[in-house]
Amino acid sequence: MRTPDGTDRDRDDDGRARNSRPRDELGRPLPPGSVGVERIPEDLDLTPAESLTWAQDLLDRGLAFNAHEVLEGAWKSCPADERTLWQGLAQLAVGITHIQRGNVKGAMTLLERAAEGIGHQAGPAPHGVDAPGLVTYADGLIAELRRGADPAPDQLNPRLVRPSTHH
Numbered sequence: 001m002r003t004p005d006g007t008d009r010d011r012d013d014d015g016r017a018r019n020s021r022p023r024d025e026l027g028r029p030l031p032p033g034s035v036g037v038e039r040i041p042e043d044l045d046l047t048p049a050e051s052l053t054w055a056q057d058l059l060d061r062g063l064a065f066n067a068h069e070v071l072e073g074a075w076k077s078c079p080a081d082e083r084t085l086w087q088g089l090a091q092l093a094v095g096i097t098h099i100q101r102g103n104v105k106g107a108m109t110l111l112e113r114a115a116e117g118i119g120h121q122a123g124p125a126p127h128g129v130d131a132p133g134l135v136t137y138a139d140g141l142i143a144e145l146r147r148g149a150d151p152a153p154d155q156l157n158p159r160l161v162r163p164s165t166h167h
Contacts, residue, residue: 023065044073048082048127052160059093059157064100068093085125088117089160092138096156104145111138111145130162 021029046054051074058067068090075086095110115138118131125131137158144151 044070045077046070046074048074048078052127052129055089055093056160059096059160062100062153062156064093064096064156068097082126084117084120085129085131088114088120089129089134091117092134092158095138095141096158099141099145099151099156108142108145111142114138115142128161128164130159133162134158134160 021032023029044051051070055067055070058064058070071086071090071093075083075090078086091110092114095107095114098104098107098110115135118125118129118138119135121131141151141155144155
């Protein structure tokens with residue numbers, strides 16, 4: 001398939017976009033032939049704990065776009081009653097990606113959606129996800145952005161899972 005500028009788009013047989021193009025650490029497409037950061041496989045199938053651990057590692061390294069891809073994989077394969085939570089977690093990572101890219105409006109929109117999705121369920125979230133802490137975190141980032149602050153990189157790695165209380 002061709003784009004308006006005449007370049008070819010990488011599509012599968014059903015016309016859906018493939019993610020074969022290299023990307024930078026913020027998930028932005030690079031020119032074909034460039035060397036980008038390692039991509040997350042589209043057919044990811046991990047346990048919830050593995051997804052959360054990998055996403056946390058990526059967030060800690062400033063790779064929120066990649067963390068979003070891991071969380072999106074979990075969202076697409078999780079039980080129906082967990083979808084809103086995983087979608088919210090993926091949206092949180094996308095909101096952070098927008099901050100990293102300097103897109104304040106997009107960041108606030110995604111962080112609001114994330115807080116709503118993560119905080120939607122009654123009772124504790126499954127898999128040790130720190131839903132109350134993450135909602136507070138997203139709301140805090142939104143407040144910072146509204147007052148014109150530019151969050152530092154060390155403010156962009158939320159704790160996804162509650163700290164363990166047993167040793």
